[in-house]
Amino acid sequence: MGVDLGFPHFDAELEELGQLAQTAGMDPVARVACKRKAPDAALFVGKGKADEIKALAEETGASEILFDQSLSPAQQRNLEKHMDMPVNDRTMLILEIFAQRARSHEGKLQVELARLRYLSTRLVRRWSHLERQTGGAGVRGGPGEKQIELDRRMIDDSIKRTRERLVKVKRQRATQRRQRERRDTFAISIVGYTNAGKSTLFNALVKARAYAADQLFATLDTTTRQLFLQDADGAGTGGRSVSLSDTVGFIRDLPHGLIDAFQATLQEAADADLLLHVVDASNPHHPEQIDEVQRVLHEIGAGDVPQLLVFNKIDALAPEQQPRNLVDRFEVEGTQSPRVFASSKSGTGLPELRRELVRIVAAARPPAEPAEPAPLTPTSS
Structure with missing residues (x-):
């Protein structure tokens, strides 16, 4: 309806x-x-x-x-x-759906917190058949505590315990991020509307086996892998590794309780050096989906992180809709961002995507120049 x-x-x-x-x-x-x-x-x-x-x-x-x-x-x-x-x-x-799909300990905690918050507002419809409880020992016929009040207190206690456990998880993630920062690792997070092909792209880039399927919210748990980027000359003389994280997909009217609960996971996007914004180019509503992703990014504090847009699933486009160039620029909220057309399924555009990543990473963090050798000092014979 x-x-x-x-x-x-x-x-x-x-x-x-x-x-x-x-x-x-x-x-x-x-x-x-x-x-x-x-x-x-x-x-x-x-x-x-x-x-x-x-x-x-x-x-x-x-x-x-x-x-x-x-x-x-x-x-x-x-x-x-x-x-x-x-x-x-x-x-x-x-x-x-989130409750069915969460696999990690953190994901289950996040979903449980959002579910408890939601149910805490719905108790009035769950317990309408219950009368007041009778008082405890020593109380003669006095009204006791309503069942709804007992359940509300139980839910409030569960929310408190779950939130405390999530705080510990958040500390662990913060420690992992600090370790990456000390190693000066360039962090890239994949974001996008649900079912845009984020996990398929992630698997194609890092040869991982993250779960991917043609369905909404196929995966909820953040997965991070190292991605090696070859130097632009392709001669095999060098390159660098970056961290690549696959995050939960966004959707229109994503419940605020879920955004709050998944703050620890979504923080990966807020702390990233670059967002790989994956768009389902074959979806006729993709402009609205881009706007929705941008709204959530601003809500979690990631609105100012540089983006590289990947217009995915071009293999599903009609011949007359195929792009003339696989790499161009696209305006998002008044800012021109690089865009790559690709197909995670067929591999089209992935070499161009890697070259764009090399260019962006090199411009943001150029490799340290080797130190000049110390001048030779003459020795007396």
Whole structure:
């Protein structure tokens, strides 16, 4: 279910919501979109449209209703009562996918923190059937603590413990970054909209085996490898190594709780010397996706980090859409940035990408010149 509130990025076909649902293991059976000037305070879509959605859900045998926008706790509770079935929003769907995909200890902690923060606002709809507990020993018939208050306190305690554990992880990452800085390692982070081909490009560049698939949020955990860049002359006379990190993908309306929770991971992008901004050139909505990535980069403090754009998946472009030159310039927020057209799958453009990386790294950190030999001093015979 999608509601067009007049925003330019509205997905009338609900294509991305359908992809998110499939990624979470669901099978979409129907899609409904409507226009409103503002959300309905009680049901988000109004009673008439809610009745229509309920009838369609019963007709198609749907077991759950998904909204492409974020719902308030009251709207979600009212919709579930009206529909007589579970109702979830885009935020919960993304949290579910992240919970399924997190593999590392850090990733699981980050998702758990975001999930707990989300659930802490939804307790009112989870425990409506519970009465007050009776008082403890020595209390005669006095009202005790509400179950909802007990659960809220338990969640608050879990949030506190999880946040403390993430602080330790953040310290470990900071230590690793300081070690790289002491080694004067040039740091490159791969960023981009989800399913733009970041992990495939990462694997192609460093011959790694990071999980990559044609789906949203195929990987959540940051992976860092050393990338050796040959000198521009290609004569094998020298080169240098840089660190290359593959980070979590961005998406429209990425929940703020996830951005906060993944701060330790996203800090890799904020502390990088260069961002490799991967764009799915075959996606007709890639200009909006670029804008969304830029918004998140500013939010995490990485908006001023230099970028090299990689317009990926050119093998999926029609012949008349193929670029004339594989390397050119592209304007992002008023700044001209280098751009390389490539295909991580076929390898097209990867040599040009490596040459651009060599050029950028050399300009930013030229290799130290060898020290001149000390002059010979005459010795007396």
